[in-house]
Amino acid sequence: MALFMDTRLILRKVTDLRCLTPRRYRVKEKWAATHAKHPPTRLALHHFDATYSVQLGKLWPSVRVAMLSERKYGALLNNFCHDAVLVDLQAKGCRDFITNREEDGQCVFPVFTVNHYLSCHPNIKCLVFPRGDVTRFKPARPDAYGLLSYYLMDAASVLPCLALDVQEGHNVLDLCAAPGGKTLSLLQSQTISKWFLCVNDTSVSRTMRLRKVLHSYVPKQFLTDEKLRITSFDVQVLVDVPCTTDRHSLMEDDNNIFNKIRVGERRRLPQLQLELLLAGIEAACPGGEILYSTCTLSQNQNQGVVEQAICLARENHGIQLEAVSLRPLTQMFRNTFHFAPDLHLGEMVIPHLAANFGPIYMCKLKRLT
Numbered sequence: 398m399a400l401f402m403d404t405r406l407i408l409r410k411v412t413d414l415r416c417l418t419p420r421r422y423r424v425k426e427k428w429a430a431t432h433a434k435h436p437p438t439r440l441a442l443h444h445f446d447a448t449y450s451v452q453l454g455k456l457w458p459s460v461r462v463a464m465l466s467e468r469k470y471g472a473l474l475n476n477f478c479h480d481a482v483l484v485d486l487q488a489k490g491c492r493d494f495i496t497n498r499e500e501d502g503q504c505v506f507p508v509f510t511v512n513h514y515l516s517c518h519p520n521i522k523c524l525v526f527p528r529g530d531v532t533r534f535k536p537a538r539p540d541a542y543g544l545l546s547y548y549l550m551d552a553a554s555v556l557p558c559l560a561l562d563v564q565e566g567h568n569v570l571d572l573c574a575a576p577g578g579k580t581l582s583l584l585q586s587q588t589i590s591k592w593f594l595c596v597n598d599t600s601v602s603r604t605m606r607l608r609k610v611l612h613s614y615v616p617k618q619f620l621t622d623e624k625l626r627i628t629s630f631d632v633q634v635l636v637d638v639p640c641t642t643d644r645h646s647l648m649e650d651d652n653n654i655f656n657k658i659r660v661g662e663r664r665r666l667p668q669l670q671l672e673l674l675l676a677g678i679e680a681a682c683p684g685g686e687i688l689y690s691t692c693t694l695s696q697n698q699n700q701g702v703v704e705q706a707i708c709l710a711r712e713n714h715g716i717q718l719e720a721v722s723l724r725p726l727t728q729m730f731r732n733t734f735h736f737a738p739d740l741h742l743g744e745m746v747i748p749h750l751a752a753n754f755g756p757i758y759m760c761k762l763k764r765l766t
């Protein structure tokens with residue numbers, strides 16, 4: 398017994414790394430200097446409590462609990478990978494929420510409308526654990542060619558790509574593309590060889606991450622200049638703008654937009670979002686479609702930006718736009734995600750403890766002139 402106690406004592410001492418650090422290198426942590434009195438995560442929570450309790454009313458307490466809990470991921474399957482991970486993941490209890498929707502019950506929309514989104518993206522597969530199951534995915538492993546088998550992302554982030562509805566012959570512009578989750582979803586489409594994709598992002602470091610993601614998941618023959626260009630323009634435009642990234646802001650103090658030194662940047666966000674959406678609208682041809690998306694619950698950054706963009710495009714550029722209903726899409730996935738009820742413009746996945754995805758806001762506009 399005494400021996401056992403001694404061993405435990407020694408172990409505890411060894412795991413306390415301070416005893417392995419020479420005294421002159423030890424740093425005494427200074428709380429006042431190293432820990433902000435009001436960490437950005439707390440500032441974000443105060444801000445969200447003030448604005449979202451008004452905006453979401455009685456929904457806010459449950460959305461708040463979900464946002465402060467561990468988020469749920471989806472595994473976007475990499476169709477270019479040669480390993481049979483789909484069967485493995487299904488054996489673990491996952492299901493592809495896009496094609497396997499039995500538990501979504503009866504659909505109230507005509508079959509042709511519901512199937513429309515899927516007919517264009519039969520290959521996009523995103524696996525999720527069932528409602529209420531918070532099992533984590535293991536990191537993806539490379540196949541014999543070095544391509545990773547799946548990409549972990551908020552499963553709701555696939556919805557803007559489905560909503561964009563890319564078809565053969567389209568030119569696609571992903572205006573704010575890094576680190577590349579949505580680009581990768583778009584590239585999984587069966588018709589990838591029949592359209593051109595242009596991806597753009599201002600941030601050099603994030604564009605490097607985007608390149609790394611693409612090279613880890615997509616074979617070289619699809620990354621040639623004729624198929625994919627990493628810069629900026631055309632018909633279908635995905636405008637996935639920078640926003641207050643509500644979940645990140647609540648959970649991580651690093652790189653947090655609620656940090657006091659970033660107040661100006663945060664206040665300028667709606668203006669930047671408006672400029673990006675207008676750039677996307679101008680880049681689209683008449684008849685083209687623009688998909689605006691964010692990962693915030695904020696009305697100012699969502700419907701507010703879209704309303705202003707519709708107005709300014711008409712007044713300043715003579716461009717007429719109409720909002721395209723995404724209701725068929727939300728009906729399709731209503732048992733996988735929780736959608737905000739009755740938004741007058743666009744649709745929004747709201748976090749819920751049983752399906753802790755989002756927030757993801759999306760609004761589709763069609764350029765008429």
Ligand SMILES: C[S@@+](CC[C@H](N)C(=O)[O-])C[C@H]1O[C@@H](n2cnc3c(N)ncnc32)[C@H](O)[C@@H]1O
Nearest residue numbers: 573574575576577578579598599600637638639
């Ligand atoms: C929400 S993230 C995009 C996430 C990406 N679509 C994905 O699914 O992985 C927003 C991106 O917008 C980029 N960004 C910020 N200002 C921009 C600008 N003026 N033009 C283009 N991209 C911009 C940021 O660098 C950031 O990578």
